[in-house]
Amino acid sequence: MKAFLCYRISSAVPLPFAxxxxxxxxxxxxxxxxxxxxxxxxxVNFDAQGFTRTYWDFFSAFGLFFSVFLLFAAVLAWxxxxxxxxxxxxxxxxxxxxxxxxxxxxxLSWRYAFTTPIVFSTLIxxxxxxxxxxxxxxx
Numbered sequence: 001m002k003a004f005l006c007y008r009i010s011s012a013v014p015l016p017f018a019x020x021x022x023x024x025x026x027x028x029x030x031x032x033x034x035x036x037x038x039x040x041x042x043x044v045n046f047d048a049q050g051f052t053r054t055y056w057d058f059f060s061a062f063g064l065f066f067s068v069f070l071l072f073a074a075v076l077a078w079x080x081x082x083x084x085x086x087x088x089x090x091x092x093x094x095x096x097x098x099x100x101x102x103x104x105x106x107x108l109s110w111r112y113a114f115t116t117p118i119v120f121s122t123l124i125x126x127x128x129x130x131x132x133x134x135x136x137x138x139x
Contacts, residue, residue, distance in 0.1 A: 006131035007081025
């Protein structure tokens with residue numbers, strides 16, 4: 001398998017993951033019994049460096065930050081996959097940085113999340129590690 005294919009796969013997998021996360025992370029499933037917690041998160045206002053915010057605002061912001069990160073990772077993997085071999089060899093550290101960041105995402109998914117994000121993050125991680133490993137080495 002070539003680095004190009006691994007980068008293309010790792011750029012495609014976040015595409016359904018990002019909107020799934022964006023539309024799913026703020027859902028409330030009644031069986032969870034989280035209504036009271038969510039109501040409190042939305043109702044307690046406080047000053048945060050001159051802005052009135054709630055914990056729900058923070059929760060939403062960090063969830064949306066992750067969705068943006070997924071889209072950025074997809075674009076970056078696509079761009080890495082399109083680089084000529086000599087250029088890819090020069091930016092190999094970027095490839096490894098992206099792979100290592102997804103190792104962390106996968107570890108956090110295993111610790112705090114559930115099957116869907118675990119599967120998506122694991123697949124992306126494996127593809128990025130393979131792509132970085134298969135990327136040309138600097139001369």
